[in-house]
Amino acid sequence: MAEVARGASMAAALGRREEGGMLGVSRASRYTAHAILIVGILIVAFPIYYTFVASTHSLQTILRPPLPLVPGGRFWENYTTALFGGIGRIGGVDVGTLLFNTTVVALAIAVGKIVISILSAFAIVFFRFPFRMFFFWMIFVTLMLPVEVRILPTYKVMVDLGLIDTYTGLTLPLMASATATLLFRQFFLTIPGELVEAARVDGAGPWRFFKDILLPLSKTNIAALFVILFIYGWTQYLWPLLVTNRNDMNTIVIALRKMISFADADTQWHLVMVTCVLAILPPILVVVLMQRWFVKGLVETEK
Amino acid sequence: MSPRVVFPNKLLPYLLLAPQVAITLVFFYWPASQALYQSVLREDPFGLNSAFVGLANFRRVLSQPSYIDSVQTTAIFSVATALLAMVVALLLAVMVDKIIKGRGFYRTLMIWPYAVAPAIAGMLWLFMFNPTMGTFAYMLRSAGYSWDPLLNGPQAMTLVIAAAAWKQISYNFLFFVAGLQAIPKTLIEAAAIDGAGETKRFWTIIFPLLAPTTFFLLVINTTYAFFDTFGIIHAVTGGGPGKATETLVYKVYNDGFVNLNFGDSAAQSVILMVIVIALTAFQFRYVERKVHYG
Numbered sequence: 001m002a003e004v005a006r007g008a009s010m011a012a013a014l015g016r017r018e019e020g021g022m023l024g025v026s027r028a029s030r031y032t033a034h035a036i037l038i039v040g041i042l043i044v045a046f047p048i049y050y051t052f053v054a055s056t057h058s059l060q061t062i063l064r065p066p067l068p069l070v071p072g073g074r075f076w077e078n079y080t081t082a083l084f085g086g087i088g089r090i091g092g093v094d095v096g097t098l099l100f101n102t103t104v105v106a107l108a109i110a111v112g113k114i115v116i117s118i119l120s121a122f123a124i125v126f127f128r129f130p131f132r133m134f135f136f137w138m139i140f141v142t143l144m145l146p147v148e149v150r151i152l153p154t155y156k157v158m159v160d161l162g163l164i165d166t167y168t169g170l171t172l173p174l175m176a177s178a179t180a181t182l183l184f185r186q187f188f189l190t191i192p193g194e195l196v197e198a199a200r201v202d203g204a205g206p207w208r209f210f211k212d213i214l215l216p217l218s219k220t221n222i223a224a225l226f227v228i229l230f231i232y233g234w235t236q237y238l239w240p241l242l243v244t245n246r247n248d249m250n251t252i253v254i255a256l257r258k259m260i261s262f263a264d265a266d267t268q269w270h271l272v273m274v275t276c277v278l279a280i281l282p283p284i285l286v287v288v289l290m291q292r293w294f295v296k297g298l299v300e301t302e303k
Numbered sequence: 304m305s306p307r308v309v310f311p312n313k314l315l316p317y318l319l320l321a322p323q324v325a326i327t328l329v330f331f332y333w334p335a336s337q338a339l340y341q342s343v344l345r346e347d348p349f350g351l352n353s354a355f356v357g358l359a360n361f362r363r364v365l366s367q368p369s370y371i372d373s374v375q376t377t378a379i380f381s382v383a384t385a386l387l388a389m390v391v392a393l394l395l396a397v398m399v400d401k402i403i404k405g406r407g408f409y410r411t412l413m414i415w416p417y418a419v420a421p422a423i424a425g426m427l428w429l430f431m432f433n434p435t436m437g438t439f440a441y442m443l444r445s446a447g448y449s450w451d452p453l454l455n456g457p458q459a460m461t462l463v464i465a466a467a468a469w470k471q472i473s474y475n476f477l478f479f480v481a482g483l484q485a486i487p488k489t490l491i492e493a494a495a496i497d498g499a500g501e502t503k504r505f506w507t508i509i510f511p512l513l514a515p516t517t518f519f520l521l522v523i524n525t526t527y528a529f530f531d532t533f534g535i536i537h538a539v540t541g542g543g544p545g546k547a548t549e550t551l552v553y554k555v556y557n558d559g560f561v562n563l564n565f566g567d568s569a570a571q572s573v574i575l576m577v578i579v580i581a582l583t584a585f586q587f588r589y590v591e592r593k594v595h596y597g
Contacts, residue, residue, distance in 0.1 A: 025401050029501055033398040034405070040395045041412045044472060047427040048415060050438075054430065065441035116323045123319035128309050135320055142331045144583050148530045148552045149575040152559040152568055153337035154330065161329075176326035193308040206310040235420035237534030238556070253420045257538045260426065269436070276423060276430075283418035288411055295414075298474070299481040 048280060055079075055273035062269045074270070082274040095275050098252040102234060103282070105170050105251055109233030110226050112175040118218070121184035122210060126196065136185075143178040147239055155242050169243045170251070174236065180225060187221055188214070224297020227290045234283045252279040335576070341569035360570035369546060370554070370571075377529065377550040380464060384532070385524035387468035389517070392475030397505065400483045410480070417473035421466075422534030428466040429539050452540075456547030459540045463548055466539065467532045475520050482516030483509065522586045529578070551575060 054062055057072035082095045123129075124136050147154060154173070163169030191214070199209045240251045247255070256279060259272050287294055345356045364370050399409055416424065431439045434451045443450040452458040486509060494504050533552050536542060542549035542557060549557070555575065559568025 030402055033401040036398045037395060037409050044416060045412050050431060051427055063436050065436050066438040119319045120323040123316035126309055127316035129316045139323060142327055144580045145331050145335050146530055148533060149572050149579060150334045150338045151556055153334035157334055173330035176323050196308040206312060206315060231418055237420060237422045253422050257422060279423055280419050284415055287414055287418040295477055299477055
């Protein structure tokens with residue numbers, strides 16, 4: 001009898017187990033949690049939603065605050081004008097061109113970085129050669145030299161090499177970084193030596209081993225890294241700002257900055273908003289659709 | 304490192320390393336060494352003459368009131384951004400840990416800002432809060448509050464901090480959720496059986512066990528606020544009004560690229576390099592420690 005009573009009071013203390021909730025979390029506090037989360041979502045998602053709303057209104061509506069909370073009726077007009085019509089303030093370049101540039105840059109950086117890093121990690125882990133650790137440290141130290149701390153001299157190098165306003169200039173210097181190499185190295189170190197031995201006994205050379213064993217094993221890592229690096233490439237700011245002068249070589253983020261002016265009354269805000277939405281949408285789609293790999297990659301690799 | 308089975312090739316590893324090493328040398332080491340070299344030179348703006356001046360550039364930079372102001376601005380900006388982004392993310396992560404249904408839904412919406420470029424994050428907030436046509440600026444004015452981040456320094460600072468923190472919430476949220484999931488449920492259940500309420504359990508069990516995650520995020524967020532927020536400052540305030548939002552990175556850019564003061568800019572670059580090296584060393588020491596803690 002006493003045991004039953006103890007059991008009952010325990011069940012009360014723990015909340016209702018049969019509901020499958022965490023122990024000790026009452027229903028009321030779960031509702032509070034939902035309420036706080038909804039407020040949180042509103043804060044997190046609202047700026048993006050509101051920009052979308054603005055992109056569907058006319059310039060006159062936008063200039064007369066407060067802006068309505070629901071989308072207006074100018075969706076097609078605004079989007080077709082921005083995408084194909086060309087925007088005056090950025091030299092008549094249309095947003096389609098900007099999107100193309102940014103996609104090229106983001107893809108080139110993501111793919112280039114993965115290829116370069118996987119090759120150098122392969123060399124460092126599966127071979128022994130003079131100066132191996134020297135090269136490892138040489139790559140590692142680049143972690144401490146972000147573009148932000150060497151703006152001017154890097155710009156000079158770009159001018160000397162004639163890389164201003166080129167896709168090479170926009171992407172190549174960003175392809176070398178220690179993080180991806182360190183990540184692949186860490187992963188390769190967990191691959192048992194027996195696997196290499198077995199491959200060698202079977203007569204597989206390094207290339208065969210790389211292609212048939214290492215690459216398939218690294219698939220998840222590559223997918224995760226791709227998402228993170230695609231976002232990294234898409235959201236670059238300082239670098240494209242430095243190495244592009246021509247309007248038709250801008251990335252969409254830089255072009256947006258050029259389109260906005262508060263001193264000037266003729267900023268075409270409705271087109272700015274469309275460009276904003278189009279600049280945000282592709283990376284959001286990548287993150288949301290590849291969420292599983294992205295979250296795993298981010299949290300496990302710690303950037 | 305344990306002795307590994309390796310391939311015997313002699314030349315191949317160098318070829319595999321070549322692309323990364325080449326890019327690293329041309330675009331990292333060469334410019335960084337140039338920054339070091341320039342930082343001890345005094346050059347006229349046209350680059351015609353230069354003379355070795357030793358540490359004079361550093362001495363001048365460090366004694367400039369505008370540099371000290373910028374250090375202060377950066378400190379306020381970084382601390383506020385890191386704290387705000389982490390507190391909000393922790394609150395939301397703890398809430399998500401309590402609920403049963405809808406976790407995936409909340410997470411999906413919560414990660415959006417991660418995909419937004421810092422500069423665009425700044426523009427979104429500027430759009431809502433600019434005095435010309437921002438809806439929230441309009442509401443603030445209607446409520447009798449004089450709001451103009453384009454002219455008022457502290458208000459401009461508030462705006463860039465809000466935008467910078469907003470963008471970082473996703474990242475912190477994902478890490479806090481992972482950290483919370485790693486806490487053994489048995490510990491929390493034991494405390495619940497002993498009669499500890501939810502608040503008490505949070506402060507005595509969950510928060511201390513989250514310390515490694517919190518500490519890691521503190522380093523990451525500080526680095527982010529220092530270096531990755533250039534886009535926000537450049538796009539939203541341009542360092543102004545006055546110099547109210549001129550962070551160290553923005554100042555390097557402005558002094559070197561806009562004002563063409565190479566010696567000062569290079570000296571500032573070198574100081575920033577020292578800061579990055581300190582932050583990175585700190586981070587790696589910590590990550591190593593975390594391995595032992597499991």
